[in-house]
Amino acid sequence: MNDEETAREFQRRRRKTFRMAMLFGSAALICLILMLLIGIFDLDVPFFVMPVLVMVLFVSWGLAILIVTSNYRCPRCNELPLTENYGELGGFELNPHVCPRCHARLK
16 A cells, blocks of 8 residues: 555545544533533433433443544554654544654655
8 A cells, every 4th residue: 555545545534533423422412411401400301311311421422432443543554643642641643644653644
């Protein structure tokens, strides 16, 4: 796989990952907002609503994390594009130019 194909594949994966993570992240945020509104305004809801909202919140958040960690990888070395100082307030490179592990062009 040459550099242009690698970059094209990574950008395709990045867009797909972002769309899926936003979908599940939005579902988690909606559940959190509903739980807060129920708690703040002391709404009278059936007893099963809160456990279902909590379950949907955690499942959605877990799926968003799973989508990111399984799809957002370098096509050449299959590693996550993490910053060099990941443990010290580092994290994922959102749109890196090169892979930090194998130095393949990603953009």
